[in-house]
Amino acid sequence: MIIAGYLAALLIGLLLGMIGGGGSILTIPVLVYLFRLAPAEATGHSLFIVGISCLAGAYKYFRRGQIRVLTGFYFGVPSILTVLLVRKYILPAIPEIIYSSDTWVLNRSLLIMLVFAIVMIVAAIQMLRNELHEETLMASHPVPVIKTIWRGIEVGLLTGLLGAGGGFIILPVLIFSFRLPMKEAVGTSLLIIAMNTLIGFLGDLSQGQQYHWQLLLTITLLSVVGTFAGRKWGEAFSGKQLKLYFGWFVLLMGITIIGIEFYRQLH
Numbered sequence: 001m002i003i004a005g006y007l008a009a010l011l012i013g014l015l016l017g018m019i020g021g022g023g024s025i026l027t028i029p030v031l032v033y034l035f036r037l038a039p040a041e042a043t044g045h046s047l048f049i050v051g052i053s054c055l056a057g058a059y060k061y062f063r064r065g066q067i068r069v070l071t072g073f074y075f076g077v078p079s080i081l082t083v084l085l086v087r088k089y090i091l092p093a094i095p096e097i098i099y100s101s102d103t104w105v106l107n108r109s110l111l112i113m114l115v116f117a118i119v120m121i122v123a124a125i126q127m128l129r130n131e132l133h134e135e136t137l138m139a140s141h142p143v144p145v146i147k148t149i150w151r152g153i154e155v156g157l158l159t160g161l162l163g164a165g166g167g168f169i170i171l172p173v174l175i176f177s178f179r180l181p182m183k184e185a186v187g188t189s190l191l192i193i194a195m196n197t198l199i200g201f202l203g204d205l206s207q208g209q210q211y212h213w214q215l216l217l218t219i220t221l222l223s224v225v226g227t228f229a230g231r232k233w234g235e236a237f238s239g240k241q242l243k244l245y246f247g248w249f250v251l252l253m254g255i256t257i258i259g260i261e262f263y264r265q266l267h
Helices: 002-019 023-034 039-063 069-093 108-129 134-138 145-162 167-177 182-206 213-234 239-266
Strands: 097-100 105-107
Touching: 002 023, 002 039, 002 213, 023 039, 023 108, 023 239, 039 108, 039 145, 039 182, 039 213, 069 145, 069 182, 097 108, 105 108, 108 145, 108 167, 108 239, 145 167, 145 182, 167 182
Parallel strands: none
Antiparallel strands: 097 105
16 A cells, blocks of 8 residues: 555656646545545645645746746735635634434545545536637636636635645636636646645644654655656647546546545445
């Protein structure tokens, strides 16, 4: 299981480098199912792993001018503030046992995983249903500031609650709401995710959150290595191909998580 977890860490970086998202989709299940961390604990570890990996992945996109820095700022600042508020006030307020009966117990851990999976499925369906012509994606479009700020708050809520970078939400927003070209959307997504997750991690650290540092740093290192490989592989695919692969991957992971959680409840 440990070896499988380390291999999955490489895949986390591979996805982030290639498509600017999807890393947190793997990070949470890897930490929970392979390294046996509680979901609430895994969210804190995920923030650091995904944040450092995205920072490494964003570097080359920045050098190529494929990051909309101003869009990242308008999206990132409200998102960061939302992450900090959620991690400090909302997440600790969720009771350990939310609902229980003779046959079913809905605890905080199960709620986190189910919400995570449902959001993934919704995002995947949006990616797969919304087909844009390549020339539309390559066009230059102004990004509305108010809409960007509001989307940033939505992603911050997701990141703070689930420990997810939100790339599977950010990428569809940048492509379909703001009409960014796929490569620019990937680079900008990496920047926004890095800002969200690392600030959220520092917020947890300042509140005395405990971490398994050896495990955390090992997974992060492997993920960063995967990011460089993924960035190279991503150059071989068109924006339309990346969008399609990303959508199917997110959908599959969401369905898998729901299946695993219901199986665990029944057994």
